Amino acid sequence: MNDLIHALQDLLGAHQVLTGDDVRQRAVSWFDHSPNQAGAIIRPASTEEVAQALSLCHEAGISIVPMGGLTGVVDGVRATPNQIGLSLERLTGIEPIDVDSRTLTVEAGVPLQKVHEIAEEHGLHFPVDLGARGSCTIGGMASTNAGGNEVLRYGMMREQILGLEAVLADGRVVSNLRPLMKNNTGYDLKQLFIGSEGTLGIVTRVTLKLRPLHHSLSTAWVAVDEFANLSRLLRQLERQLGGRLSAFEVMWRDHAELMAGDDSPHTLPLEDKAPYYVLIQAANYHESESATFEAALETAFEQNLITDAAVASSQAQQAKMWAIRDDIERLTKKLAPYAAFDISLPIKHMEPYVDTLKSELTAQWPAAKLIVFGHLGDGNLHIFINVGDAMDDSNRHAIESIVYSPLQHVSGSISAEHGIGLEKKAYLALSRSETEIALMWQLKQALDPMGVLNPGVIFD
Amino acid sequence: MNDLIHALQDLLGAHQVLTGDDVRQRAVSWFDHSPNQAGAIIRPASTEEVAQALSLCHEAGISIVPMGGLTGVVDGVRATPNQIGLSLERLTGIEPIDVDSRTLTVEAGVPLQKVHEIAEEHGLHFPVDLGARGSCTIGGMASTNAGGNEVLRYGMMREQILGLEAVLADGRVVSNLRPLMKNNTGYDLKQLFIGSEGTLGIVTRVTLKLRPLHHSLSTAWVAVDEFANLSRLLRQLERQLGGRLSAFEVMWRDHAELMAGDDSPHTLPLEDKAPYYVLIQAANYHESESATFEAALETAFEQNLITDAAVASSQAQQAKMWAIRDDIERLTKKLAPYAAFDISLPIKHMEPYVDTLKSELTAQWPAAKLIVFGHLGDGNLHIFINVGDAMDDSNRHAIESIVYSPLQHVSGSISAEHGIGLEKKAYLALSRSETEIALMWQLKQALDPMGVLNPGVIFD
Structure with missing residues (x-):
């Protein structure tokens, strides 16, 4: 390792090879503030330097953990003392935009x-x-x-x-x-x-x-009285708004109430309670299109797909609606200790899936709290679970099993957008077949036979 | 080969393993009507049968040429007597549509x-x-x-x-x-x-x-007086129509005139001559949106981006406009013998590229005809060239070199949508680097080490 570090210093300059305290001062990620344990963190400034650094690591048989913005949530950038962290922070070049080709x-x-x-x-x-x-x-x-x-x-x-x-x-x-x-x-x-x-x-x-780029955005917060109406509403809006519907974010009532409850800076846009709220957004490219948006909501109301709706009348009101959806800080603070999930499954399976989840959790932990929200239009749900007790390895695994196992039978995915990292690899086989994992491994062997690139992430 | 054919007959039934005249009665493809030369053509009826058949071929070391609708245009499905053709024609199962998940x-x-x-x-x-x-x-x-x-x-x-x-x-x-x-x-x-x-x-x-699904389509045929206005028009329409613009098909004048010339069933929708015509289409999801389409054309007119426009007022008129663009049969008949190309390059390089092409062709063949049209919005041009003489290997290669060589220096592609097949593999290195081709080959070796799947296609 020392020889490699010297070679990297020669290549990149001593200042661009962090070691010791300079490494330890950096956190593992935004979600794990403990000191980074990498043997060194290198900061090449060009593709050419990245290439030469990788070539040196490859020859030395020392593995590399790439480091970007460190905002991933599946523990995918954890380096050990016998690994080199490769930070891309100095690769910030931007070529002139090509407006003709977009x-x-x-x-x-x-x-x-x-x-x-x-x-x-x-x-x-x-x-x-x-x-x-x-x-x-x-x-x-x-x-x-x-x-x-x-x-x-x-x-x-x-x-x-x-x-x-x-x-x-x-x-x-x-x-x-x-x-x-x-x-x-x-x-x-x-x-x-x-x-x-x-x-x-x-x-x-x-x-x-x-x-x-759009001319403006139309945003609404609507109430929906039963699950089946959510997908009807989604398809109805798509039919009327064509490609302009850009968000369809569903919040189960428990989520909305937690976000707008005591000591919250948020207020729900609608007073009446409903089992589901949807934050809807469409892009307008012409002034007349905000009227089309409101007409689409009107149709949904006539068809009993929604029971109430608030349309944001200013960008400030739009921001307030989104803040309820996006305030993950409040959510995690209110719900700690929690386990968080990012799954996807076909919409038609969602309601029974969430029902089963709820009953299995409360059977085991009567005070369990289940918070569900997400990009329903994409089949993607974010799930936060608090079971009252501290979140130790044992109940975390029990919860993971309750959340992930049923997905296998409904063509679901254990990771919709977050990835696998180190955190979810034990469950990979619930979403991918043995043949798939074998083929993934074949690719890994073909491209990185020495296993120097982020080893242990996704699979072993 | 005979042993393999018997094993395949045992697996699939004799009727599903075509040999001899039954193979010869089939053409190579829609574009090469010569008798198919495959040693046999097999017709499995399920994924399981495909898998078992491939396993037999793999063991025997006999290679497979997959056969779909045979409508490809780059000579990608040509089987030889020591190869098995694998037709997917009996895999026609359709699962129930999932409307909720689309x-x-x-x-x-x-x-x-x-x-x-x-x-x-x-x-x-x-x-x-x-x-x-x-x-x-x-x-x-x-x-x-x-x-x-x-x-x-x-x-x-x-x-x-x-x-x-x-x-x-x-x-x-x-x-x-x-x-x-x-x-x-x-x-x-x-x-x-x-x-x-x-x-x-x-x-x-x-x-x-x-x-x-859209509610209706809006279609127009417009005239544009200079190349720079084509990309301005494209971006202007996108800004006003958002995601609804679904086609932006440009025809250079020579192409339009050939299509609507003597003995043609087509008439150009505009009388005045222009160097470029564009067939524009947008999808409407609401009645009011056809007015937005016309307003966008009006804006383009005011900004001098178009010199004239005809908006189709019925589906029949839309079909007539598309027929001019789509009548490849007339094009190929009028232009034979021809060489055809499907390239892409950034819009900003298109005008000088076509100019160079024209001057290089006419320098070598004064009577050369160059027909250019295509999906300009995607950077994709279709090019047909007739040089007067018969199209033998020698002048075909000379033409290919004139068309393909400049693409290398303008981030272009020798195949936008048609693929490589056997036809274009000699030119692959103009679009892909040595390292890329080496990595492609590494993948081929990892997944098909015996080289039994469509060997010779893309690369050797």
Whole structure:
């Protein structure tokens, strides 16, 4: 390890190879503030430096843990003393935007928010958005195939990536940054690196597809009296709003009440209680389209799909509605100690799934609290569970088993948008078959036979 | 080979293993009517039969050429007497549509048109469409990542596929048919099989994402006086129509005039001549939206982006406009002997690229005809070239070199939507780097070490 560190210092400059306290001063991630345990953290400034550094690590047989914005939530960037942390923080280059092709090429360390800003300056829109926008980086979002609020309309991060450059385990650079919507010239290699959590290559640069920027947004908070009406409402709104429906966020009543309860800065937009609330958003490209939005809600009301609705009349009111949905800080504070989940399953299975979950939890812990909300339009639910007792390994595993096991039988997924990391790998077989995992392993062996890239993440 | 054929007959029944004249009666493809030369053509009826047949071929070391609708245009399904043709024509199963999740799972042999019909019956829309819709199959479209007219709005076939089942070279079945928009559980294996032209696995079943069905379409034919205004017009329409703009098909004047010239059934919708015509289409989800479409054209007129416009006032008029764009039969008849190309490049490089092409062609063949049209919104141009002389190997290669070589320097692609097949593999290195091709080959070796799946296609 010492020889490698010296070689890396020669390559990058001593200042760009952090060791000892300089490493320990850094936290593992935004969700684990304990001191980073990496043997060293290197900070290359270019793809070429990343490539040379990987080549040195590969020769030394020392493994690499890539570090982006550290906002992932599945424990995917935990380095040990015999590993090197590879921070992409100095890869912040941004190429001039191509407005004609609606594309933007940026290096891995560029934060999401910067991409939003550049796009908007040019009358364009980058449609992946999530709470960590100021910290999460494009490289990390590509490596984890990030999701967020507008997947219903635009798809995940994977769908926004036209070109990608990555460094392989042995230091070879694989690059195809052509800003093309269509390019059927052999295998689409970028797909290997998207969502593989840094285990097949280090993403260093990405060409992103941008979209037309909207003129305004229409936002409403509606009440729905039964589950079946949620999916009817969703499909009805899609039919009337076409591709403009960009969010359909459902909150089960317990969630909404927790968010707006005692000492809360939030107030629910509707007074009457309902079992489900939906935060609906559509993009308008023409003044007349906000009227279409209201007409669609009117239709839903006439068809008894919603029992009440509040339409935001200003951007401030829109922000207030979103704050109820997005205030994860309040949620986690109120609910601690909790176990949190990010699952997906076909909408038709959701109601019985949540019912079963509730009854199994309360059978075991009568005071259990189950908080459910999420991007219903994408089949994605976020679930927070408090069982009263402290959250030790034993009851955490029991809860995980209750949440994950039924998903296997309803074509569900144990990780909708967060990934597997170290945290969920014990449950991978609930979502992927033996043959699939064997094939995944074959790919890992083909691309990283020495196992130097983020080993232990996803699978062993 | 004979032993293998007997084993396949035992497995599938003699009737499902075509040999001799039964094979010869079948053409190579829709574009090569010569007798099929495969040693045998097998017709399994299920994924299980495909798997067992592949396992037999793998053991015997005999290679397989997959056969879907045979509508591909890059010579990707040519079997030799020492190869087995694997027809997916009996895999026509269709699972019940899931309207709540907007998904449909079908077997590989189902034709595209059937998927359109089922979706529309349920108020949904499958957004990949192409001329061969009655013959091309979902399996072939997945294997070749088909494109078509609505890519601008919805992306290629890849973006429509949520789940996929494939059989590997050795007969293992890799399946993940979960109908989920979000599923970040390890490597996204389906991406390997999409667009790899049957060289990494045989696609047997696909879960497709459907979209809301529109209420009506608005279609216009407009005249544009200079190239720079084409991309301005495109971005202006996108800004005003949001996600509803679904086609932006540009025809250079020579193309339009050839299509509407002497003895043609077509008439150009505008009388005045212009260097470019654009066929524009947007989907409406509400009655009021056709007015927004016309307002967007009005704005374009005021901004001098278009010099004239005809808006179709009926479905019949829409069909007439599309017929001009889609009448490939007339085009090929009028232009024979011709060489045809399907390339993509960033819009900003298109005008100088086409100018250079024209001058290089006419320098060598003064009477050369250059016909250009295509999905400009996707950066995709279709190019047809007639140089007067017969199209022999020598001048075909000279033309290919003139068309393909400049693409390398402008981040272009030698194949936008058609793929590589046998036809374009000599030029693969113009679009992909040495490292990329080496990595593609590493994948091929990892998944098909014996080289039994469509060998020679894409690369050797």
